[in-house]
Amino acid sequence: MSIYAYLILAFIGGGILSLIAQLLIDLTSLTPARILVAYVSAGVLLYAVGVYDFLFKIFGAGVSTPLIGFGAAIGRGVKEAVVKDGLLGAFSGGLSATATGITVALVAGLVASVMTTGKPKRM
Amino acid sequence: MKRIKKLNTPPRFISYSAVGGYEEKRGPLGELFDLCDESDTFGQKTWEMAEGEMGRCALNLALSKCNLSHESLELLIAGDLQNQCVATSIGLGTFGSPFLGIYGACSTCTEALLILSSMIGSGAVNTGACVTTSHNSAAERQFRSPIEYGGQRSPTAQWTSTAAGSFILSRDENIIAQSKFSSVEISDFMIGRIIDGATADASNMGAAMSFAAAESILEYFEESDMKVRDFDFIVTGDLGKVGSEILKTILDDRLPTASAKHLDCGNLLYDFSRRDVHSGASGCGTSASVLASFFLPKLETGDLRDVLFLSTGALMSPSSVLQGNTIKGIAPVIHLHSNAV
Amino acid sequence: MDIYSLEGKKKIIKEHSPKTKTLKNSCFAFLTGGVICLLAEALRHTFLYFDIDSKDALTLVGVTFILLASSLTALGVFDKIARHAGAGTLVPITGFSNAITSQAIDSKSEGLVLGLGAKIFTVAGPVILYGISSGVLYGLIYFILLSTGVVAP
Numbered sequence: 159m160s161i162y163a164y165l166i167l168a169f170i171g172g173g174i175l176s177l178i179a180q181l182l183i184d185l186t187s188l189t190p191a192r193i194l195v196a197y198v199s200a201g202v203l204l205y206a207v208g209v210y211d212f213l214f215k216i217f218g219a220g221v222s223t224p225l226i227g228f229g230a231a232i233g234r235g236v237k238e239a240v241v242k243d244g245l246l247g248a249f250s251g252g253l254s255a256t257a258t259g260i261t262v263a264l265v266a267g268l269v270a271s272v273m274t275t276g277k278p279k280r281m
Numbered sequence: 282m283k284r285i286k287k288l289n290t291p292p293r294f295i296s297y298s299a300v301g302g303y304e305e306k307r308g309p310l311g312e313l314f315d316l317c318d319e320s321d322t323f324g325q326k327t328w329e330m331a332e333g334e335m336g337r338c339a340l341n342l343a344l345s346k347c348n349l350s351h352e353s354l355e356l357l358i359a360g361d362l363q364n365q366c367v368a369t370s371i372g373l374g375t376f377g378s379p380f381l382g383i384y385g386a387c388s389t390c391t392e393a394l395l396i397l398s399s400m401i402g403s404g405a406v407n408t409g410a411c412v413t414t415s416h417n418s419a420a421e422r423q424f425r426s427p428i429e430y431g432g433q434r435s436p437t438a439q440w441t442s443t444a445a446g447s448f449i450l451s452r453d454e455n456i457i458a459q460s461k462f463s464s465v466e467i468s469d470f471m472i473g474r475i476i477d478g479a480t481a482d483a484s485n486m487g488a489a490m491s492f493a494a495a496e497s498i499l500e501y502f503e504e505s506d507m508k509v510r511d512f513d514f515i516v517t518g519d520l521g522k523v524g525s526e527i528l529k530t531i532l533d534d535r536l537p538t539a540s541a542k543h544l545d546c547g548n549l550l551y552d553f554s555r556r557d558v559h560s561g562a563s564g565c566g567t568s569a570s571v572l573a574s575f576f577l578p579k580l581e582t583g584d585l586r587d588v589l590f591l592s593t594g595a596l597m598s599p600s601s602v603l604q605g606n607t608i609k610g611i612a613p614v615i616h617l618h619s620n621a622v
Numbered sequence: 623m624d625i626y627s628l629e630g631k632k633k634i635i636k637e638h639s640p641k642t643k644t645l646k647n648s649c650f651a652f653l654t655g656g657v658i659c660l661l662a663e664a665l666r667h668t669f670l671y672f673d674i675d676s677k678d679a680l681t682l683v684g685v686t687f688i689l690l691a692s693s694l695t696a697l698g699v700f701d702k703i704a705r706h707a708g709a710g711t712l713v714p715i716t717g718f719s720n721a722i723t724s725q726a727i728d729s730k731s732e733g734l735v736l737g738l739g740a741k742i743f744t745v746a747g748p749v750i751l752y753g754i755s756s757g758v759l760y761g762l763i764y765f766i767l768l769s770t771g772v773v774a775p
Contacts, residue, residue, distance in 0.1 A: 161667060164663055164667065165660050165663055165664060166660075167663075168656075168659045168660050168662065168663030169656035169657065169659060169660040169663075170656065171659060172655045172656050172657075172658060172659025172660070172662075172713075172714060173651075173652040173653065173655050173656030173659070174652070175655060175713055176651040176652055176654065176655025176656070176708075176709045176710045176712075176713045176714070177648050177651055177652040177655070177709070179651070179709035179712060179713045180644075180647050180648050180651035180652075180708050180709035180710070181644065181648060182709075183433075183708065183709060184642045184644040184647055184648075185644065190432060190709075190712050190717070191721075191745050191748060193709070193712065193713070194712070194713075194717060194718065194721070194745065194748075194749050195748050195749055195752045195753075197713060198749050198752060198753040198756070199752050199753065199756045201753075202753065202756035202757055202760055203756070203760075205760075206760045206763075206764070217659075218663045218666065219659050219660075219662035219663035219665075219666050219680075219683060220656075220659040220660075220663065222662075222666075222680055222683070222684075223658060223659045223662040223683065223684070223687065223714045223715055224655070224659070224713045224714050224715070225713060225714075225715065225717070225718060225749070227680075227684075227715075228684075228715065228718070228749075228753065229753055229756065231680075232753050232754060232756070232757040233756075233757060233760055235757070236757045236758070236760055236761040236764070237760075237761070237764055239761070240761050240764050240765050240768060241768070241775045244765065245762075245765050247761060247765075248757075248758055248760075248761025248762050248764070248765055249758060249761070251757065251761060252753065252754040252757030252758065252761070253754055256753070258681050258684075258685060259681070259684050259685065259688060259715070260746075260750060262685045262688050262689065263688045263692070263718060263719050263722050263746065264722060264742065264746070266688060266689055266692035266693075266719065266722075266723060267692060267719075267722040267723040267725070267726040267742050268726060268738070268742070270692050270693070270695065270696035270723045270726065270727060271696075271723065271726035271727045271729075271730050271738055271742075272730070273696065274696045274697075274727055276328075276418070276428055276429065276727050276728060276730075276731075277428070277429075277698045278302070278303065278320070278321035278322075278328075278417065278418045278428070278443075279417060279418055279421055279428045279701075280303065280304070281304055281440060281551075281556045281557040281558060326731070327731040328731075329731075422728055426724070427724035427725050427727065427728035427729075428701075428724070428727075428728055429695045429696075429698060429700060429701050429720070429723070429724035429727055429728065430701060430720065430721065430724040430725075430728075431695075431700050431701045431703065431704025431705070431707075431711055431712065431717065431720045431724070432701075432704065432705075433642075433647070433704070433705060433708045434705075435642060436639075436640040436641070436642055436643075437639045437640060477628065477631070478631070479628050479631030479632050479635060480631075480632070480635055485635065485639055488635040488638065488639060489635075492625060492631055495625060523638055523639055523640070526638045527634055527635065527638045530623070530634065530638065531623065531625055531634075534623045535625075607628075
């Protein structure tokens with residue numbers, strides 16, 4: 159597959175996942191925070207039933223960048239840890255696999271907060 | 282039960298002021314405000330303190346307009362939108378006036394004015410002041426999401442104004458004679474009732490409040506000797522576009538003459554054609570600042586004679602909304618009458 | 623017209639409340655969500671080109687977009703984009719990052735510990751909580767299936 163095909167498929171994958179979320183926000187009473195939670199949990203589920211890897215082969219970053227990918231990373235981490243460490247792996251795998259992302263996001267938030275002062279909102 | 286209370290000694294407005302922020306300056310009434318701070322900070326470190334400072338500026342401006350010292354204020358009634366009305370106590374403590382803090386959500390302005398006018402009318406107080414404030418950034422923090430959070434506003438959502446209004450009322454003839462403002466009085470008032478707004482959607486407060494406004498207007502004209510035609514305008518606080526539409530529909534059905542006289546402060550504060558206003562302004566600074574900057578000067582000169590003024594409040598808290606309780610509305614009424622010759 | 627019962631009021635509110643512009647919002651969400659993922663894919667291939675292994679490449683792409691979203695939030699630009707993009711900036715990892723940074727900036731005035739420190743988790747907390755809880759549930763099921771020989775590693 160050419161690089162352009164990869165890019166176009168990533169565009170379509172990310173676009174569709176965003177579109178679904180937008181429709182859920184506009185047409186149901188789901189709030190953005192609930193959408194994020196739903197997408198992460200859906201990612202774990204999709205990974206567990208083996209659909210995620212299939213989607214990732216097609217859409218690449220189109221499914222790994224949305225929070226579904228974050229959920230899938232938790233799922234993959236748990237699975238690998240259970241294989242390696244048994245039952246304890248079910249509890250250690252999820253956070254270990256996503257530790258980098260969570261840590262960077264929290265530290266970035268802390269640094270950004272210390273370095274800036276809030277600006278007022280404008281229409 | 283008679284709900285309209287007539288004042289035997291109607292208090293006079295001897296001074297008033299309106300203070301606003303960046304968006305208010307750009308609104309149709311921007312030039313009529315006494316002071317606008319386009320940074321919205323009023324020189325303070327936090328939005329909560331900025332709201333307090335805005336209230337302090339508003340009262341100071343009103344005092345200086347009528348050359349009155351804060352020591353002449355026998356009573357100060359004020360409120361805002363923050364938890365435990367804390368902006369008010371932060372900002373107005375320095376005056377040292379006897380103080381009543383009240384909460385009526387966005388109806389606080391009318392609530393304060395009717396309490397003060399009944400105190401003055403009964404003779405308990407000679408001269409007193411009312412201040413109400415709201416600050417967009419402080420309200421966003423408390424009721425919605427962080428200011429930098431990337432979210433979308435619903436088309437029914439209203440914009441909490443960064444605005445304050447302050448009013449000084451008196452029945453003391455010497456003070457009234459000395460002030461350059463003296464012709465507007467509160468001749469009667471009607472205390473609002475809690476009316477269920479039938480929605481738990483905090484992005485649709487105008488709709489939730491419209492039923493309370495309708496109830497108050499219908500009840501007022503049911504009981505009053507005055508007819509709709511005796512009033513120049515019937516002014517509601519912050520129903521916005523959606524709430525005003527609902528009120529219009531109800532009035533067209535029950536009291537058709539009133540519908541043409543209706544104006545809403547929430548629709549007057551911002552420029553809908555140039556700013557992304559959505560459904561209009563809200564917040565207890567909205568009706569206070571529009572009353573002080575637009576309606577009172579017009580009543581003072583006699584351009585307007587009688588105005589029925591009802592600020593509208595959406596009674597709720599972030600918790601009550603999360604728990605799915607419907608928003609309750611309230612709309613206290615004051616009758617403003619001009620004695621200008 | 624019934625303006626006294628709850629049902630009557632609900633009907634009136636529904637008739638008069640304008641609907642969100644779903645079509646316009648959906649188009650913008652699709653475009654921005656798509657563009658962000660397209661850029662992420664380009665970045666992933668760049669990392670792969672430099673012989674970074676595929677798992678690390680994914681992590682690095684995530685980290686890059688987290689940092690980008692956090693910086694744009696601190697500069698006060700993110701919310702202006704998100705106003706039009708809607709779910710387009712929410713669903714990619716950028717939305718998670720923005721929720722964390724915006725809360726952190728906003729709560730700083732209430733102190734570094736119970737202000738910033740606690741409230742930074744307002745949106746991130748539920749995401750992490752339900753993400754790892756789903757993971758634990760999956761792990762337990764997978765462990766049982768593995769030990770009973772229903773699935774092979």
